[in-house]
Amino acid sequence: xxxxxxxxxxxxxxxxxxxAGRSDQVAMVLRANRVVARSRGAAARGVQRGHRKRxxxxxxxxxxxxxxxxxxxxxxxxxxxxxxxxxxPRVEVIEPGWLCFDARGPSRYYGGDEAFAARLHTAAAAGxxxxxxxxxxxxxxxxxxxxxxxxxxxxxxxxxxxxxxxxSPTWLAPQPIGWLSAVEAAVSCELVExxxxxxxxxxxxxxxxxARDVLGRFGPVGQHAHRLAGGRDARPADQRDPxxxxxxxxPFDEPAISLDHVVFVAKHLADELVGRxxxxxQVIIRLVVIAETEHGERSERAWYRAAGMTAPxxxxxxxxxxxxxxxxxxxxxxxxHVALVAEEVRAGDGEQLGLWGGRSGxxxxxxxxxxxxxxxxxxxxxxxxxxxxxxxxxxxYRWVPAVSTDLGNVDDTTERLRPASSTNGRWPGVVPPPxxxxxxxxxxxxxxxxxxxxxxxxxxxxxxxxxxxxxRIEQQPRNRVVSWAGPWPLDEWWWDPARHxxxxxxxxxxxxxAAHLVFVEGGRWWLGATYG
Amino acid sequence: MDLVASFKPPTLATERILALSQPLAAxxxxxxxxxxxxxSCQGDAAASVAIATVADAVRAGSWIAVVDAGxxxxxxxxxxxxxxxxxxxxxxxxxxxxWGSTVAAAIDGFDIVVTTVAPNAGDHLLRTIRARLQARxxxxxxxxxAGSHRCGGWHGDVVAEATTIEWGGIGTxxxxxxxxxxxxALCGRRMPGRATTELWMPDAHGEIRPARIQxxxxxxxxxxxxxxxxxxxxxxxxxxxxxxxHVDDGSIELAG
Numbered sequence: 161x162x163x164x165x166x167x168x169x170x171x172x173x174x175x176x177x178x179x180a181g182r183s184d185q186v187a188m189v190l191r192a193n194r195v196v197a198r199s200r201g202a203a204a205r206g207v208q209r210g211h212r213k214r215x216x217x218x219x220x221x222x223x224x225x226x227x228x229x230x231x232x233x234x235x236x237x238x239x240x241x242x243x244x245x246x247x248x249p250r251v252e253v254i255e256p257g258w259l260c261f262d263a264r265g266p267s268r269y270y271g272g273d274e275a276f277a278a279r280l281h282t283a284a285a286a287g288x289x290x291x292x293x294x295x296x297x298x299x300x301x302x303x304x305x306x307x308x309x310x311x312x313x314x315x316x317x318x319x320x321x322x323x324x325x326x327x328s329p330t331w332l333a334p335q336p337i338g339w340l341s342a343v344e345a346a347v348s349c350e351l352v353e354x355x356x357x358x359x360x361x362x363x364x365x366x367x368x369x370x371a372r373d374v375l376g377r378f379g380p381v382g383q384h385a386h387r388l389a390g391g392r393d394a395r396p397a398d399q400r401d402p403x404x405x406x407x408x409x410x411p412f413d414e415p416a417i418s419l420d421h422v423v424f425v426a427k428h429l430a431d432e433l434v435g436r437x438x439x440x441x442q443v444i445i446r447l448v449v450i451a452e453t454e455h456g457e458r459s460e461r462a463w464y465r466a467a468g469m470t471a472p473x474x475x476x477x478x479x480x481x482x483x484x485x486x487x488x489x490x491x492x493x494x495x496x497h498v499a500l501v502a503e504e505v506r507a508g509d510g511e512q513l514g515l516w517g518g519r520s521g522x523x524x525x526x527x528x529x530x531x532x533x534x535x536x537x538x539x540x541x542x543x544x545x546x547x548x549x550x551x552x553x554x555x556x557y558r559w560v561p562a563v564s565t566d567l568g569n570v571d572d573t574t575e576r577l578r579p580a581s582s583t584n585g586r587w588p589g590v591v592p593p594p595x596x597x598x599x600x601x602x603x604x605x606x607x608x609x610x611x612x613x614x615x616x617x618x619x620x621x622x623x624x625x626x627x628x629x630x631x632r633i634e635q636q637p638r639n640r641v642v643s644w645a646g647p648w649p650l651d652e653w654w655w656d657p658a659r660h661x662x663x664x665x666x667x668x669x670x671x672x673x674a675a676h677l678v679f680v681e682g683g684r685w686w687l688g689a690t691y692g
Numbered sequence: 693m694d695l696v697a698s699f700k701p702p703t704l705a706t707e708r709i710l711a712l713s714q715p716l717a718a719x720x721x722x723x724x725x726x727x728x729x730x731x732s733c734q735g736d737a738a739a740s741v742a743i744a745t746v747a748d749a750v751r752a753g754s755w756i757a758v759v760d761a762g763x764x765x766x767x768x769x770x771x772x773x774x775x776x777x778x779x780x781x782x783x784x785x786x787x788x789x790x791w792g793s794t795v796a797a798a799i800d801g802f803d804i805v806v807t808t809v810a811p812n813a814g815d816h817l818l819r820t821i822r823a824r825l826q827a828r829x830x831x832x833x834x835x836x837x838a839g840s841h842r843c844g845g846w847h848g849d850v851v852a853e854a855t856t857i858e859w860g861g862i863g864t865x866x867x868x869x870x871x872x873x874x875x876x877a878l879c880g881r882r883m884p885g886r887a888t889t890e891l892w893m894p895d896a897h898g899e900i901r902p903a904r905i906q907x908x909x910x911x912x913x914x915x916x917x918x919x920x921x922x923x924x925x926x927x928x929x930x931x932x933x934x935x936x937x938h939v940d941d942g943s944i945e946l947a948g
Contacts, residue, residue, distance in 0.1 A: 192777070193770055212773065214898035350711065350752060522803065526755035526780070529801015533782055536797060537790075541783040545766050545776050557766045562780050573777040592868055594894050595767035597739035598837075627865060636839065643862045645869070667869050673856040674736050675869055689765065691859075691869060692739035692838070 164301045164393060166325065168263040168277070169310035170244065170284055171296040174198055174209075175257025178293055179236035180226050188216055191228035192577070198223075200294075214593055227578060231480070233257065238484025241461070243287025247280060252446065252462040256480070260306060260464075263299050273299045277320035297321070301328040302393035307343040308335060329391035333364030340385050345467040347385050351378065355385075363389040380507075406502040408433045415454045415494025419486055422451070422495050423479050429500050430474035437505055443468030446504035449481050454493035459485045462503065472569055474500065523568045530562045539563050546576045551589045551650055552663075553677060553689040554599035589650055591665060596677055596689035603686035606678060607632040608641075608668070618664045618680050622647050631668050631676065633687055639670040647680075710749035710803065710831065715902045716741075719878050719887040720850070725749055727803075727829035729882060730822070732848025734836045737874045740768070740893050741854035742835045744900050746804050747774040749831075754803035759795050760784055761807055761835070771898055792817045799830045806833045811841040818845055849882040857890065871896045873903050 172178060174197035176189040186201040195211045206219035216223060233256035241259060245251045248266045253259045263273070270276040277297045284295050298309025300323035309321040323331050337360055341352040360366045366374075367390040375383040387393070408429045416422050437444060447469060451459045463469075463477045478500070485491060534542045543559035544567070550556050566572040608616050610626025617625040624647065632638040646666030653659035663681045665688065670676075675691035709724035717723050725731075725745070733742040747769070750756050755778045758764050762783070770776055780802070784794035791810040798805045799821070809818075825832055836842050854876050861870025874893045879886040890903035 192775060193773075212771070212898055214771070218897050522753055522755055522778075525801050526778070529757070529797060530780055532801070533794065533797050537783060537785055537794060543781050543783075545779060545781075553765065553767065557776075559781065567780075577776055592870075593767075593771055593898060594869065594872070595765060595771055597743060597765040597768040598763045599765045601762045634839075643859065643864060645862050645865065645867050667862060669859050669862060669869070672736065673858055675856070675859055675872075691872070692737060 166263045167306040169260040169306040171310040172257045179233045187224040234480030240287040304388040409499035417494040426478040430471040434471040442505040444502045448501040450499040452497040598690040598692035643669040713748045728826040729849040730832040735854040737854035756804040757798040757802040759807040809843040809846045851880040853877045
């Protein structure tokens with residue numbers, strides 16, 4: 161028998177901005193050039209999640225830009241989790257800013273759902289120790305309905321959203337189908353878009369279909385979505401103890417006093433646990449991390465991820481949980497015991513995910529291909545981009561051998577591509593976007609002449625001998641210049657005689673609407689890039 | 693519409709399609725990048741339209757290999773929304789066998805391969821490459837470079853001709869390149885005719901959007917032309933007058 165558990169979800173919108181302490185400013189957090197979170201002030205000025213950085217800055221030029229920092233998010237959420245944990249024995253964190261737990265016991269204890277929601281709100285707000293943060297609370301049968309309810313609650317700051325027992329399917333039916341990918345990591349945007357294209361725009365539309373047809377047409381992921389849409393969360397009712405081989409632990413010979421040491425051990429535990437489950441074709445959905453110190457202090461937390469956890473994801477959560485625990489001085493002795501328990505698992509369907517272009521299948525294939533290609537042409541000829549920062553086109557990234565990185569590891573990749581400095585992401589002296597699509601490996605010599613066919617000369621003070629009127633690239637015919645801009649001088653490495661460069665950059669548009677970035681250095685003109 | 697009745701076991705057509713960014717997807721009958729097909733990008737804006745073609749698919753999770761394309765502008769790709777964390781660049785060995793075997797290996801491992809087809813590639817090699825694309829379900833995007841020889845025997849299933857119409861934001865001695873209007877024409881043996889459109893690539897905000905859409909359905913046998921359909925004109929610099937609709941967590945706007 162599968163019972164539906166009544167779940168309370170607490171959700172704080174735009175948590176990355178709150179974690180950075182900027183929620184009362186006009187600020188946004190970016191990941192891979194896109195906005196993942198923004199403050200209310202920024203939202204009011206038109207910055208939306210999903211915007212590219214440039215679009216957001218156009219809307220709101222003085223918005224403060226922050227890089228995404230998952231560690232900061234997790235650390236800042238710790239006090240909230242601890243505050244909530246005082247009301248309930250087991251809190252489950254899905255991601256920083258989002259937690260849930262079984263509502264039945266606490267609700268009874270505090271006199272009903274509405275009363276409990278108010279109590280929870282007070283506790284969480286106290287944990288935040290900051291006023292004015294929107295906290296959404298939803299209570300409903302099933303994790304899915306509860307999550308959506310918490311989002312709805314956040315949009316209406318006064319009230320928690322409580323769906324009466326048994327009402328979840330009815331309440332879910334008219335909700336837009338987009339909620340599936342919005343709150344459920346296992347359901348991709350592509351699948352939801354497909355549903356939309358096929359005419360299923362509400363959860364109820366999907367729920368009325370026959371389960372077998374859905375399974376046949378969309379596979380296990382579709383079946384999962386179908387169950388959620390009908391309010392039938394796929395959670396087993398029996399809370400038996402997980403089998404012994406779902407638990408790995410490590411007693412320390414000497415109490416570990418550094419987080420790094422504990423994380424190092426956790427990495428091995430995680431590899432072993434994930435490996436064991438993978439041998440049975442299973443992935444971890446709910447993980448419990450337990451740590452104890454010599455003085456008996458204990459940290460026990462459940463982490464939930466519908467899409468399943470890889471070993472790096474497990475280690476990441478261990479680090480988040482213990483970092484806050486140790487840093488906030490709740491411990492008075494070293495760690496003597498660490499355990500990881502895979503409380504809930506599901507069949508790993510990597511093969512099926514692959515059909516939808518799922519990450520795991522595609523990652524594996526790419527990594528294998530990289531190994532093969534490196535063998536064919538050499539490690540140095542199979543490369544991936546790494547951020548280095550620079551003002552000239554083609555210098556913002558450098559290339560590193562693909563085999564020297566861990567391509568399947570999200571953390572490694574993010575680190576590789578993340579701008580190291582935090583100067584609001586904008587180097588002074590950079591030619592503004594759009595950037596050119598064609599950047600030759602080496603600059604190509606060109607002739608830029610004025611109307612009298614004399615080469616244009618740029619003085620040290622940036623004065624031109626004449627306006628650029630024609631451009632000739634290598635052996636190609638001379639073209640007339642119809643628009644141009646510059647000079648934009650660049651004086652780099654002036655303190656290092658060997659590397660000192662003084663260049664003046666120009667953009668030229670020819671009569672055929674071809675645009676180029678050229679520069680003059682030491683009296684000679686070069687083609688830096690083409691806007692192809 | 694009887695939704696229930698329309699749901700019987702799989703047609704499998706849609707699993708064979710990768711995401712294609714909207715202004716281009718509107719022109720292609722399948723509405724996306726069909727796996728196993730090849731694209732050829734030509735014209736002075738060939739590189740940009742190539743990046744625009746593949747950006748959405750890479751963002752959705754596909755890996756991309758860029759073979760023998762040392763000119764590939766990473767910053768431009770990043771600005772067009774192409775996720776650099778799934779991009780690998782490969783340089784083949786010089787000589788006739790080099791490019792062919794490298795591209796074949798890249799096709800095996802990557803959903804998307806961007807390259808310039810080697811001018812001296814023989815018919816046998818080209819046939820092998822096509823077969824491998826079909827078998828593996830990858831997409832090959834060939835970018836023809838100005839000033840280089842093209843490979844005579846190679847024809848993309850879809851040919852995208854991209855010609856810059858004009859640049860905005862730059863004058864004579866002032867401003868800087870800000871926006872560009874490009875005419876893109878899609879034709880080829882997998883297109884039911886020739887579809888032409890004008891795109892901002894990019895507009896003043898850095899987005900790729902339609903400037904004006906005109907569909908000329910020219911039947912292959914030269915039959916009658918249907919009148920164009922004009923949609924949504926934008927002003928000269930690509931600023932529109934509506935709220936920009938961005939898909940936000942499944943089209944739901946929260947916590948305003």
